[in-house]
Amino acid sequence: MRLSSTRLGRANLDRLAPRSRRPAYDRSRVTPGIVHLGLGAFHRAHQAVVIDDCLAAGATSSASSWGIIGASLRSPDTRDALAPQDHLYTVAVRAAEGTEHRVIGALLDSVVAREKPGALVERMANPAIRIVSLTVTEKGYCHTPQTGDLDERHPDVVHDLNNFDAPRSAPGFIVAALARRRAQGLSPFTVLCCDNLAANGHTVQRIVTQFAALRSKDLGKWIADTVAFPCTMVDRIVPETTDADRDAVAAALGMRDAWPVMTEPFTQWVVEDRFAAGRPDLAAAGVELVTDVKPFELMKLRLLNASHSALAYLGYLAGYETIADTMRDPYFARLAAQVMEEAAVTLTMPAGTDLAAYRASLLKRFANPALHHRTWQIAMDGSQKLPQRLLGAMQDRLAKNLPIATHALAVAGWMRYVTALDEQGRAIDVRDPLAAELAGLAREAGPVAERLAPALLGVEKVFGPLGAEPRLREAVTAALGRLFKEGARRAVETHVSA
Structure with a gap:
């Protein structure tokens, strides 16, 4: 033509x-x-x-x-x-x-x-x-x-x-x-x-x-x-x-x-x-x-953006190029749904807000086959995004004595991603203001979850005091260990099937 x-x-x-x-x-x-x-x-x-x-x-x-x-x-x-x-x-x-x-x-x-x-x-x-x-x-x-x-x-x-x-x-x-x-x-x-x-x-x-x-x-x-x-x-x-x-x-x-x-x-x-x-x-x-945007802002950050980031880091590591490709894997689609479900309990919405309908619409949007949204694009600038998208919900769930394993797996996906080497040993083009600092910590710690997770959790600009919380450190370290041992595809399957 x-x-x-x-x-x-x-x-x-x-x-x-x-x-x-x-x-x-x-x-x-x-x-x-x-x-x-x-x-x-x-x-x-x-x-x-x-x-x-x-x-x-x-x-x-x-x-x-x-x-x-x-x-x-x-x-x-x-x-x-x-x-x-x-x-x-x-x-x-x-x-x-x-x-x-x-x-x-x-x-x-x-x-x-x-x-x-x-x-x-x-x-x-x-x-x-x-x-x-x-x-x-x-x-x-x-x-x-x-x-x-x-x-x-x-x-x-x-x-x-x-x-x-x-x-x-x-x-x-x-x-x-x-x-x-x-x-x-x-x-x-x-x-x-x-x-x-x-x-x-x-x-x-x-x-x-x-x-x-x-x-x-x-x-x-x-x-x-x-x-x-x-x-x-x-x-x-x-x-x-x-x-x-x-x-x-x-x-x-x-x-x-x-x-x-x-x-x-x-x-x-x-x-x-x-x-x-x-x-x-x-x-x-x-x-x-x-008059008050905050409930809508948290709804979007903790449901859409958090699940998007989880799909981006773990989907990229599993070899998926786009979000739609990732969503075709039923285990990843279930992971996105779990991130949303577990974040939803941290939200207080105005009367009449249908969170279940909003979550359903997000899953449909992510799976849109005509929209070629690359996992690598969404993975950019994670050090700036994690506090708003994932860490706030984790902090709120911990305050309610609720488990954080799903969000911990997403955070561990980011940690595995910023090592700048994928599961086949190929270089990842990490675009992040802290990319050099994060890569340096990863090289020093090596591919050992018990060393890498504490090192990255200690980055004050990203995690602040939450990085020292024992329950969070334990959950993220365990999730990162599974990623190193099993790979992202298998770790996601294991998690959502438990």
Whole structure:
């Protein structure tokens, strides 16, 4: 099949294949009201789609003032792919029964922070910008996950404190822009975190105010007193885009899109309705506006994210490339269900919440054969993810004197994975901020659970005081011993069959 060489762009939207959706509004009238830090696939498949819906539903001129300026903090790849096509891109929604294609127009422009940091600060300081949102992943906040505090020794934090107007980190950009707005007598923007941090709004507020206070106590107090940091919960599975995906999208559109995003039909966004400078009509786009996000956040972290991580580490070790491949193994599907069942007892949900239905929907989503979500991709940055996804539930179960063997097996899977050697002795490309430290501990301990488990449990940034808890140490060491002895596939089968 010969693919079209025509590039997606504003001038040829009317030439899209008839079944492809396009922006349902006059894009030329849209002005920016949001700067988004972390212009990755998740944002483009989730928050940007919601804003696209808001723009389409808008009945007033003010509804068109919520366009997005995206910022990549490091890599120019997304900007370089999207700028030649007027920042239009395709969301391909994949289900077993077929794929729907939709071109998104909410993204108006993009910048690369490392190239011109001062220019990004200036755009964030513009009074037209009323929300700065973020998807920079857990590691992008330069914090210690176990405590939720700013890591003052982080290289980017040290740099930013000495180069206030040319920052590198997300906290650095936010504080520099807020400081400029304060100096100009302008009201602050709302900081809207869309990452999987525990109490993400409160956590980011703490990180940002701690950073600001290192520059000026008065600035830190002003931010603490005036800036809104709503908590949120985001949920949509977004695998990385492959060349085969690009070819499939080009065939469907009748033109090339350099960087489409792949996703699933399910999407959810729960937001604390607390904004300092207004917001789009999010409810019109299906967003759940609530006064307390925490129950929904813990539900997602401890049911979806925890089971996802368990499948990722143990599935990768067992030789499965994707989550859907892993779920085809009935023992792994049972493992995912057990992680959810055992975490569910640690949750307190609002009346009417059907946790059993939510768990069933997660298992169905994980098994979606059209969604090629790689175990290796989910396994990234585990040192940042474990406290929120697994350790909190383990701590709560221990407090109730409940067993933790299932979660311990998932943690042991992470420990086996970060040794950087798989079960056949081949190298694992471990992507983690602590990868070198973890690999060093693994080399020193060797493949002996009684040495490796205590060594990794002693990493304060990951486990904190919980790493010294005797019941946790015993359960994780036993699970890691089974992984070394039996391999991941057999260890999972043994565990879920017990």
